[in-house]
Amino acid sequence: MELNELQRDALVEAFNIGVGQAAASLASMVNEEVKLSVLTLQLIPRHEAMQQFSFRHSDKICAVAQRFSGAFDAQGFLIFPEEKGLEIVRRMVGDSLSLKELTELEQEAMSEIGNILLNACVGTLANLFRRPLNSTLPTYHLGSPDEVLGGQIQGNDEAVLLLHIDLTLEQHEIQGYVAFLLSVDSIANLVAEVDSYIAQAMGGR
Template sequence: MVVELSALERDAVTEILNIGVGRAAASLSLMVRDEIQLSVPSAELLYGEAARLRLSLTADRMVAVREAFRGLLSGSAALLFPQSKSLDLVRMVLDEDLTAEEVTELEQEALVEIGNVILNGCLSSIADALVGEIETSIPVLLHADLATILPQAAGCEPVLLVLTIDFTIRSRDIQGHIVFLMDMQAAGIFQRLIADYITSIA
C-alpha cells in the first residue's frame, strides 16, 4: 500500500503546521525578547530513499533535535539543520555578541530547547486539528548523518512527512526541515485523519 496526499491534503497539513510553528515562534520570541518568525512553506509525504535523497541535498552531516511521539499517531519527529548552521542558529537566538567559545558551550542546551518548542508546537497543532492526544518523549540532540538520525527499521520502508521550515530573526534567515518518521500504518491513519479534518471544515 502506498499512502499519498492530494494537493488539498498537503495544503491542509501545511496550514495545520503553520499554526503550530506560529505558536512556537511566539514562545521563542518571549524567551529571547526579540521577534522570531517561523513558517512552513511546503509539506511532502515521501518514502525511504526518496526522502533521504530530498533531505541529503542540504548537507551530509546534520544537527537534529529528535523526539518520539505516540497516541493519536505514533512515530518520531526531528528538527534538522545543516551542521554548519547550528552555531549560527544559536548565535541568532541568544546573542550576536557571544564569543565562539560561549556559543559552543551553550549550543546543546539552546538547540534542544529550540527543537523542543518547535516540535511540540507542531505536534500540539496536529493533535488539536485532528482531535486527539499526542504524548512525546524527552528530546535528544544528535550530530550525525541522516541514516543515524532517521533510522530505517529492518524490512520496513519508512514514510517521512517532510516540512521545510524558514527561521528568521533580526533579518537573518536559516532554512531547515521538520521531519515526521512513521511506518506505513501510521501514515495511512494520518492520511485518513487529514481527509476527515478537511471534510469537517468544508
C-alpha cells in the same frame, strides 16, 4: 500514500498555525522578532527524505529528536545543516564563542528550540486526531544523516512527513526541516484524519 493538493494545503495551513505559536514563544524568550513558516510539505518514502537531508555545504546535520506515541507512533526531528544549527543557537543566545561545535549548554539551548517547534507541530497533529500524544524528552544529535536518522527507522514501510521550514532570526533566513517518521498504519490514519478534517471544514462553510 501520496497526498493530494487539498490534503497538502490543509496540513500546511494547520502546521503554519502551530509553528506561528512556536515563533511567538521563541520571540518572547529572546526579545527579538522570530518568524517561522512552513514552505512546503511532502509525504515521501524514507530514502527520498534522506537525500534531501544531504545538504550541499555540510556533511553533518544537527537534529533534535522526540519520539511520539498514542494516536500514532512517530519519530519527530528538527533538522538543520550543522553550521546553520550553530548560527541559530548563537543568534538566539547572542554570544559569539567561535568554537566549531556547540558546547554542552548550547546543545541544550538547541534542544529547547527543537522541543518548542516539535511540540507545536505535534500539538497540531494531536488537534487533528482529537487525541493527545505522548512524547519523550528531546535529545540532541550531530552526525551524517544516516547516523542521526538511520537507526531510527526499520523496514521500508515507513514514510516521512517532511516540512520544509523557514526560520527568520534578526532578519537572517535559515531553512531546515521538520520530519515525522511514520509507519504505514500511522500514515493511513493521518490521511483519514486529514480527509475528515477537510470534510468538516467544507461542511462548516
